[in-house]
Amino acid sequence: MQEKHHLFKGDIFHFTKSPLEYKDSYEFIPNGALVIADGKVLETGVYASLKSKYASIRETDYSGQLLMPGLIDAHVHYAQTEMLGMYGKQLLDWLNDYTFPAELQFNAADHATRIARSFIEELLRNGTTSCVAYPTVHTNSVNALFQVASEYNMRLITGKILMDRNAPEGLTDNVETGEKACRELIEKWHGSGRNSYAITPRFALTSTPEQLRMAGRLHALYPDTYIQTHLSENRNEIASTLALYPGCSDYLEVYERAGLITDRTLLGHGVHLSDSELKRIAAAKAIIAHCPTSNLFLGSGLFEMKRANNMGIQTVLATDVGAGTSFSMLKTMAESYKIQQTTGYSMSVLETLYKSTLGTAKALNMADKTGSFLPGTEADFIVVNSATTPTQQLRRDYLVRSGKWTIENQLFGLQTLGDDRNISATYLMGKKVW
Ligand SMILES: [Zn+2]
Incomplete structure (x- = not known):
């Protein structure tokens, strides 16, 4: 059973609710982990605690990058x-x-x-x-x-x-x-x-x-x-x-x-x-x-x-x-x-x-299947490097220096300056397809 498990290390971001209705609409876990089994999400959490819980399972390290639903x-x-x-x-x-x-x-x-x-x-x-x-x-x-x-x-x-x-x-x-x-x-x-x-x-x-x-x-x-x-x-x-x-x-x-x-x-x-x-x-x-x-x-x-x-x-x-x-x-x-x-x-x-x-x-009536990392959903996710170009790196360094490298500033930069170059990998049902 453990062979079907896979832990991905990275900064976790996903929505749990609508940001139009709730202030706490998302989960963001820097140095987090996404654990999947049989192509579905088992849980997300802090890397250190999930690592000790699932000590012997396969691990892929995407430290410093965002792990987000596709x-x-x-x-x-x-x-x-x-x-x-x-x-x-x-x-x-x-x-x-x-x-x-x-x-x-x-x-x-x-x-x-x-x-x-x-x-x-x-x-x-x-x-x-x-x-x-x-x-x-x-x-x-x-x-x-x-x-x-x-x-x-x-x-x-x-x-x-x-x-x-x-x-x-x-x-x-x-x-x-x-x-x-x-x-x-x-x-x-x-x-x-x-x-x-x-x-x-x-x-x-x-x-x-x-x-x-x-x-x-x-x-x-x-x-x-x-x-x-x-x-x-x-x-x-x-x-x-x-x-x-x-x-x-x-x-x-x-x-x-x-x-x-x-x-x-x-x-x-x-x-x-x-x-x-x-x-x-x-x-x-x-x-x-x-x-x-x-x-x-x-x-x-x-x-x-x-x-x-x-x-x-x-x-x-x-x-x-x-x-x-x-x-x-x-x-x-x-x-x-x-x-x-x-x-x-x-x-x-x-x-x-x-x-x-x-x-x-x-x-589309399929939130039980895709769109988030809620347990039981299908593990369709992307690995995102939010600073791949020189401009993006300068912007990140500037925000880090100013103490403003928040997740929202990071995502807004991805939206404004990002494209396919920021997508490091794409997974469908836990399998790497790009
Ligand atoms: Zn059309």
Whole structure:
């Protein structure tokens, strides 16, 4: 039994509660230890006492580095891994010029598998241990991503994109073929290993009302699946949507009518929402995935986090690659902070990090599995060196000299100046994968 145990020495940081609700929201243990057994967290504590308690077990020394739960990316398009940083215009042009042509390639299984592997390796290199991903309309793209994630034993939520209009031939299905493919994929992957299925109508513009209703029915049939889609990212998109759905008084109502707004629904963006829409999202306990680098890159708008918080919305952070410009959740946190600065809200690093770890796990109803180091959770964690570059080292030395090298200053520096270079190692279920 002892062979399955493993002690990791380092500075422990993880959330136990929401920093928006509690002052003592996290546990920070300098010179601490994380003890795991069979891929799950057994306990955290001071190194010296855990070392004497578990005297003979395997030990890995990460002294001086942070041991933190892995980061969770709540909205990312794996099929756009090749097309980050494409110049030009706003959402709808960008979709037609770059995204749809890139996604057409995923009918080929070997292409899908190759990109799925690159995608997951990029996530792990950036310290992201779980994600909620969009593939393409092709069944091959879904199978490839679930397959590669399973090889790494990575927790993954994804599901076939549904599009039955306003997209090129080769990227559309219809109500019947879409439903049949979803059912087969749900039966094959949902709940198998660490995989969960998300019913994924891309957005209102590319689905008919009939297809959206089919997606809602499918979720009712498989109520423990997730739903993901895009909502109110860009003003032209909203105007086009309301023109296509003249009976709806706002964008959210399009999805409400189809039964798609539930406590397992992840809504990408939600940049331009009315008070009424925000209230209804909060009442349904649906989740908004805020994608700051994407919103800035496509000029979509500035999400108001404080307003969403005041309305009681569960908000989580996400990259939205490939409109998002980085796989790094640290960079994503940094940009979310800057967006809030323009709205007069100085968001704490505790809030941004919570919304990239335990807060996301809670919103997704999986806090018993991931997002923290609470005993019994799966040991998905990262080893973080918060001073790898000369600038970061100077900043650390300055703060140490001034007696201000607090955990919050350390985390804020990681957020503002950090990236993949700060991730020393990534573990899934206690196994080193990067
Ligand atoms: Zn997106």
